[in-house]
Amino acid sequence: MTLKLEINPIKEWLPHIDNPLLVSGPCSLESEEQALETAKLLAQDKRVFIYRGGVWKPRTRPGSFEGVGSIGLKWLQTVKKETGLPVGTEVANAQHTEEALNAGLDVLWIGARSTASPFVVQEIADVVKGTDAVIMIKNPVNPDVQLWMGAVERINQAGIKNIVAIHRGFTPFRETKYRNYPNWKTVIELKRLLPNLPIICDPSHIAGKREYLYEISQKAFDMGMEGLMIESHRDPSCAMSDAAQQLTPADLGKLLDKLVIRHENANNPSFESQLDVLRNRIDALDSELLEILASRVTIVKQIGQYKRENNVTALQMNRWTQLMNNRVNLGKRLDINETFVKILFQLIHEDSVRMQTEIMDEE
Numbered sequence: 156m157t158l159k160l161e162i163n164p165i166k167e168w169l170p171h172i173d174n175p176l177l178v179s180g181p182c183s184l185e186s187e188e189q190a191l192e193t194a195k196l197l198a199q200d201k202r203v204f205i206y207r208g209g210v211w212k213p214r215t216r217p218g219s220f221e222g223v224g225s226i227g228l229k230w231l232q233t234v235k236k237e238t239g240l241p242v243g244t245e246v247a248n249a250q251h252t253e254e255a256l257n258a259g260l261d262v263l264w265i266g267a268r269s270t271a272s273p274f275v276v277q278e279i280a281d282v283v284k285g286t287d288a289v290i291m292i293k294n295p296v297n298p299d300v301q302l303w304m305g306a307v308e309r310i311n312q313a314g315i316k317n318i319v320a321i322h323r324g325f326t327p328f329r330e331t332k333y334r335n336y337p338n339w340k341t342v343i344e345l346k347r348l349l350p351n352l353p354i355i356c357d358p359s360h361i362a363g364k365r366e367y368l369y370e371i372s373q374k375a376f377d378m379g380m381e382g383l384m385i386e387s388h389r390d391p392s393c394a395m396s397d398a399a400q401q402l403t404p405a406d407l408g409k410l411l412d413k414l415v416i417r418h419e420n421a422n423n424p425s426f427e428s429q430l431d432v433l434r435n436r437i438d439a440l441d442s443e444l445l446e447i448l449a450s451r452v453t454i455v456k457q458i459g460q461y462k463r464e465n466n467v468t469a470l471q472m473n474r475w476t477q478l479m480n481n482r483v484n485l486g487k488r489l490d491i492n493e494t495f496v497k498i499l500f501q502l503i504h505e506d507s508v509r510m511q512t513e514i515m516d517e518e
């Protein structure tokens with residue numbers, strides 16, 4: 156079900172924005188000097204709109220650097236005063252939120268571990284109630300779109316209209332090249348459920364390593380994300396947290412130069428008409444596909460009836476294995492992605508077995 160919440164487009168609270176929303180700054184603020192030097196370098200690149208700096212750092216295990224705490228809010232005030240950039244930090248409980256609002260921060264974001272806890276989100280919502288804060292909400296650590304959406308609703312129910320969702324990837328359940336795997340399916344679903352919610356991407360936490368930032372950032376723009384939150388540090392090699400994924404402001408500039416920014420519409424009538432022609436062809440092919448599937452269903456049901464009359468099982472492992480191998484090979488020859496063919500035929504077969512067992516168990 157699509158929900159039309161009252162959520163402002165980014166331009167409403169950042170009127171001078173003329174590009175994707177770029178939020179950048181250190182993973183953690185370490186000293187006033189580090190905060191300010193990084194900020195001054197970033198401010199020279201007019202594509203950076205918001206400065207970020209973590210002061211309270213939720214770390215997976217105790218013993219690592221957990222942020223400088225409240226003193227960092229003063230450094231953010233200095234950054235704002237000296238560079239004119241709006242500033243933001245992560246908040247993870249009511250006390251952080253109160254302190255950040257009192258310090259006049261422009262943007263607060265809720266981290267992935269906090270989004271996963273409705274109690275924490277509600278606690279934050281109760282504090283921001285009635286303010287005109289900008290709240291960014293990272294996805295929960297698990298790809299649960301309802302939990303992500305629930306966090307947006309809680310903040311929105313507190314009267315907050317300036318909300319942005321951040322895709323920062325999900326905790327992997329096996330070894331992957333990325334630190335947190337990007338799950339675009341969940342992002343697309345969130346966009347479908349909340350069509351007017353701006354979504355940006357945090358390639359730093361997805362990548363875990365600088366070398367992957369470009370491919371993830373480009374993919375984010377290809378998918379229509381409205382901006383990026385990328386970590387940067389004046390000297391990442393001595394960063395006190397997430398050293399491997401931060402960029403110098405100069406390297407951030409180079410990355411931005413390489414990225415192609417895409418828009419939902421081209422405002423180009425000849426492109427639109429070409430697109431229409433191709434979409435009409437896809438519509439026709441899709442209806443053919445469905446008609447073919449319907450014919451297959453008729454035969455599967457017929458087989459189900461024969462199997463019932465002869466007491467034969469619905470599931471036929473040998474036939475199924477042969478069929479799958481054959482379809483995957485055929486798919487390869489036709490240059491269709493192997494995983495796609497496998498998933499497609501798994502779905503088709505699963506439904507055949509469901510239909511046939513229903514036929515067999517009918518009174």
Ligand SMILES: O=C(O)C(=O)C[C@]1(C(=O)O)C=C[C@@H](O)C=C1
Pocket residue numbers: 455458459469470471472474475478503504507508511
């Ligand atoms: O070949 C059969 O026995 C069928 O019922 C068809 C079919 C299929 O959908 O292709 C369905 C179930 C079997 O496990 C194997 C194949």
